Structures are given as structure tokens and as C-alpha cells.
Amino acid sequence: xxxxxxxxxxxxxxxxxxxxxxxxxxxxxxxxxxxxxxxxxxxxxxxxxxxxxxxxxxxxxxxxxxxxxxxxxxxxxxxxxxxxxxxxxxxxxxxxxxxxxxxxxxxxxxxxxxxxxx
Amino acid sequence: xxxxxxxxxxxxxxxxxxxxxxxxxxxxxxxxxxxxxxxxxxxxxxxxxxxxxxxxxxxxxxxxxxxxxxxxxxxxxxxxxxxxxxxxxxxxxxxxxxxxxxxxxxxxxxxxxxxx
Numbered sequence: 029x030x031x032x033x034x035x036x037x038x039x040x041x042x043x044x045x046x047x048x049x050x051x052x053x054x055x056x057x058x059x060x061x062x063x064x065x066x067x068x069x070x071x072x073x074x075x076x077x078x079x080x081x082x083x084x085x086x087x088x089x090x091x092x093x094x095x096x097x098x099x100x101x102x103x104x105x106x107x108x109x110x111x112x113x114x115x116x117x118x119x120x121x122x123x124x125x126x127x128x129x130x131x132x133x134x135x136x137x138x139x140x141x142x143x144x145x146x
Numbered sequence: 147x148x149x150x151x152x153x154x155x156x157x158x159x160x161x162x163x164x165x166x167x168x169x170x171x172x173x174x175x176x177x178x179x180x181x182x183x184x185x186x187x188x189x190x191x192x193x194x195x196x197x198x199x200x201x202x203x204x205x206x207x208x209x210x211x212x213x214x215x216x217x218x219x220x221x222x223x224x225x226x227x228x229x230x231x232x233x234x235x236x237x238x239x240x241x242x243x244x245x246x247x248x249x250x251x252x253x254x255x256x257x258x259x260x261x262x
Contacts, residue, residue: 059248070237070239070252070253070254070255071191071237071250072252073247076247083247084247117189133196133248134181134193135193136193137183137190137191137192140189142189
């Protein structure tokens with residue numbers, strides 16, 4: 029069964045360091061999402077890609093976070109410099125939904141990267 | 147503004163009991179989608195169901211059933227004859243469509259603990 033792959037699964041870093049997370053969506057899924065889940069809360073969207081284009085990054089803290097999906101397949105999320113408040117689970121998801129035609133397709137999530145900033 | 151409320155933070159039941167997880171949503175759109183996801187201790191969100199705003203039929207899948215009521219803006223989830231393996235955090239989510247982004251707006255989740 030096709031799955032969304034993420035690495036690393038766990039990351040511990042010190043504040044002010046740079047970190048990067050990688051996501052490989054299900055083959056053929058044009059839409060890719062990065063969500064952040066703080067402990068005890070539901071996930072919140074950071075950035076959404078349609079192929080290689082950013083569709084929504086309104087909640088991405090652009091002073092320290094960046095995301096790219098250069099070839100429209102896998103994606104990297106970077107934080108530089110990391111802050112204590114960035115400790116969370118970072119989830120990647122993908123879907124077949126074509127944004128122009130309207131959403132509503134189910135999103136398939138990867139196992140997440142749990143980030144701890146010391 | 148869109149919002150999803152899961153008022154039950156944590157529910158504990160004994161195996162074989164039935165349990166209902168509540169979900170109330172807010173949206174100004176007439177077209178939208180509702181979802182339930184399960185998050186076991188491993189952390190991965192597992193898709194359970196999608197329901198669009200035009201389909202108010204209740205759905206049953208094995209021990210799972212969903213009750214969608216537009217009049218009360220609710221989309222409740224019932225597990226019949228609960229099992230220990232049902233222990234997880236369950237999230238209700240909303241997606242408004244058609245829009246440029248179909249991001250999911252999640253509730254805060256309900257932690258279900260099923261004891262043997």
C-alpha cells in the first residue's frame with residue numbers, strides 16, 4: 029500500500045540551530061501539505077503545494093521557516109533558526125485533490141517528524 | 147470563520163461499551179467536507195471518513211457509524227462494542243470547497259481510552 033514517507037522520525041536540536049525535514053508523498057499526488065501539531069492540539073496547516081507551486085503559506089512563519097517542492101514531487105521544510113516554541117510534530121500529507129476544481133479530497137498523512145528544541 | 151469544536155477532551159470506557167465522540171463545526175459556506183481521523187500512539191493520522199455537506203445520510207462501517215446533522219452543525223462518531231485497539235486520539239476536521247486551498251481545519255481532538 030502506498031504511503032507518505034517522512035524523515036527523520038525524531039529530531040532533537042538546540043535553539044538557534046537549523047533543521048530540515050523531508051517528505052515524499054504518495055506517487056501521483058499533486059497536492060502536498062505540511063502541518064504542525066503542538067502537543068494536545070489538532071494539526072494546523074503551514075504550507076500547501078499544488079505540484080511545485082505554493083497555494084497557501086499564510087500561516088508559515090516566513091522569517092524562520094521555508095518550504096520547497098522543486099520538482100513537484102518530494103518536499104523539504106526548513107527552520108532556521110529553531111526556537112523553543114517550534115517543538116512539535118511536523119506532519120506531511122498528500123492528496124489527489126485538484127485545487128482548481130475544488131477541494132474535499134481525503135488527505136493521507138505520513139508518520140510525522142517529532143521535533144524537540146532544547 | 148470556520149471552526150471545529152470537540153468538547154470532549156478525554157473519554158474512558160471499558161471494552162464492549164458503545165461510545166460517541168462529538169463534533170460541532172462552524173462555517174459560512176454551503177459546500178464543505180467533514181472528516182474524521184484517528185491518531186494512534188504511533189502518531190500517524192489515519193483517515194476514517196469523508197462526508198460532503200449535501201449528503202446527510204448516516205453511514206455505518208463495521209463497528210463505526212457517523213451521524214451528520216446540518217441543522218445542529220454536528221458530525222458525531224459512534225464506536226459500537228469498543229475494543230482496546232480503538233484507543234487513540236480522534237480528530238474531526240472541516241474543509242471548505244471550492245477554494246484555492248482545501249486545507250483541513252482540525253478540532254482539538256478527543257482522547258479515547260478503552261480498558262480491558
